[in-house]
Amino acid sequence: DAGITQSPRHKVTETGTPVTLRCHQTENHRYMYWYRQDPGHGLRLIHYSYGVKDTDKGEVSDGYSVSRSKTEDFLLTLESATSSQTSVYFCAISAGQGTEGEQYFGPGTRLTVT
Amino acid sequence: AQSVSQHNHHVILSEAASLELGCNYSYGGTVNLFWYVQYPGQHLQLLLKYFSGDPLVKGIKGFEAEFIKSKFSFNLRKPSVQWSDTAEYFCAVNIVGYSTLTFGKGTMLLVSP
Numbered sequence: 298d299a300g301i302t303q304s305p306r307h308k309v310t311e312t313g314t315p316v317t318l319r320c321h322q323t324e325n326h327r328y329m330y331w332y333r334q335d336p337g338h339g340l341r342l343i344h345y346s347y348g349v350k351d352t353d354k355g356e357v358s359d360g361y362s363v364s365r366s367k368t369e370d371f372l373l374t375l376e377s378a379t380s381s382q383t384s385v386y387f388c389a390i391s392a393g394q395g396t397e398g399e400q401y402f403g404p405g406t407r408l409t410v411t
Numbered sequence: 412a413q414s415v416s417q418h419n420h421h422v423i424l425s426e427a428a429s430l431e432l433g434c435n436y437s438y439g440g441t442v443n444l445f446w447y448v449q450y451p452g453q454h455l456q457l458l459l460k461y462f463s464g465d466p467l468v469k470g471i472k473g474f475e476a477e478f479i480k481s482k483f484s485f486n487l488r489k490p491s492v493q494w495s496d497t498a499e500y501f502c503a504v505n506i507v508g509y510s511t512l513t514f515g516k517g518t519m520l521l522v523s524p
Contacts, residue, residue, distance in 0.1 A: 338516060397507060
């Protein structure tokens with residue numbers, strides 16, 4: 298399962314509060330990704346990282362920030378959560394050494410913003 | 412921008428029926444192609460992948476897919492589905508040289524016993 302864990306697994310928070318989701322991997326993969334999954338939209342990329350302190354935006358990055366201070370951890374922050382950010386969030390790693398390996402996914406975090 | 416289309420949002424089959432799920436992408440250059448499966452309440456798992464070579468690729472659990480470059484397609488097939496194949500299936504495309512995947516919106520497959 299590529300050694301990926303996510304925390305928390307479930308969270309309920311109120312509109313306007315900050316939220317940080319954590320992705321942790323144990324296999325020293327260079328590339329890490331954050332996606333959100335919503336019915337009818339499939340998976341959409343929020344941000345990704347190609348190394349420590351190296352990140353880039355994805356398709357739906359507005360309202361989200363990320364940080365990667367260690368190879369093994371990739372954090373996703375919602376600075377001020379909104380109801381539209383209610384979703385299931387998946388972290389993934391790329392298996393290859395370059396850019397083109399298949400991705401493996403963590404178990405997901407179900408976030409509800411009330 | 413790259414896009415991935417999955418033609419059927421919902422498919423209902425009886426056990427032992429044959430399955431074919433369509434996937435088309437819009438990029439004209441070199442791509443890597445993937446099918447993922449998501450069982451209820453679980454995360455995405457890789458079913459199969461195509462990087463190069465034989466355009467007919469075999470994956471886990473009896474699934475296979477065929478890459479037809481001229482049609483920009485990568486359809487998923489299984490000759491005989493089982494109730495346990497009930498899941499959502501996602502096609503994904505990587506443009507060679509780029510580090511991201513673009514996913515289709517998914518096809519929900521329901522197999523009735």
